[in-house]
Amino acid sequence: MKHEVNAMGKQCPIPVVMTKKVIDNAAVGDEIEILIDNETAVNNLSRLANKTGCTFVSEKLGDKKYQVKMAVQTEQTGGTLEGEEFVCEAPHKKVTVAVISSNVMGNGDDELGKILIKGFIYALSQMETHPDTILFYNGGAKLTTEDSESLEDLKKMEEEGVEILTCGTCLKHYGLMEKLMVGKVTDMYTIAERMTGADKVIRP
Secondary structure, eight states, X not given: OEEEEEOTTOOTTHHHHHHHXXXXXXXTTOEEEEEESOHHHHHHHHXXXXXXXXXXXXXEEEXXXXXXXXXXXXXXXXXXXXXXXXXXXXXXXXXXXXEXXXXXXXXXXXXXXXXXXXXXXXXHHHSSSOOSEEEEOGGGGGXXXXXXXXXHHHHHHHHTTOEEEEEHXXXXXXXOGGGBOSSEEEOHHHHHXXXXXXXXXXXX
């Protein structure tokens, strides 16, 4: 008898759990075909086949599509799975970086721009999910120093784990090196590193 398991899009260890349930109820000689979408699941199913005495053959059918064929060779006892035998990759966390290069937001009226950038930073501080890093350079460096109206919001985000970095060359240019009030001084290499390593870059 042939059994089919469609585990496409299923997170680890669900493909293993689904297949194990089929194996437990299968008879000797039964075949099982499993569709999965990642190589980690293939490797975990190989371990399951070894543990349960099943034959194992895998084939890559396309981009993010694999087929595993197993055949039950011995009568199953329905034993439990030991989680440590299977490897689950942690889902990739999307990295978001906000880049603030001016102490005003948008073009036109600078007084309005100051109100807008203050509102933008406040909005970031109130969001359920903050950026991982906020970069300040050029005129944006003024927002992390003395007399900035956004210090309270920036300090709140820093306390909640947001990395706040201000360009040291910019602070020096504006004579603000000794007036930094939140976050750390950084260099252009780190700024470039954070931006190129981000999944999403926000520019107000």
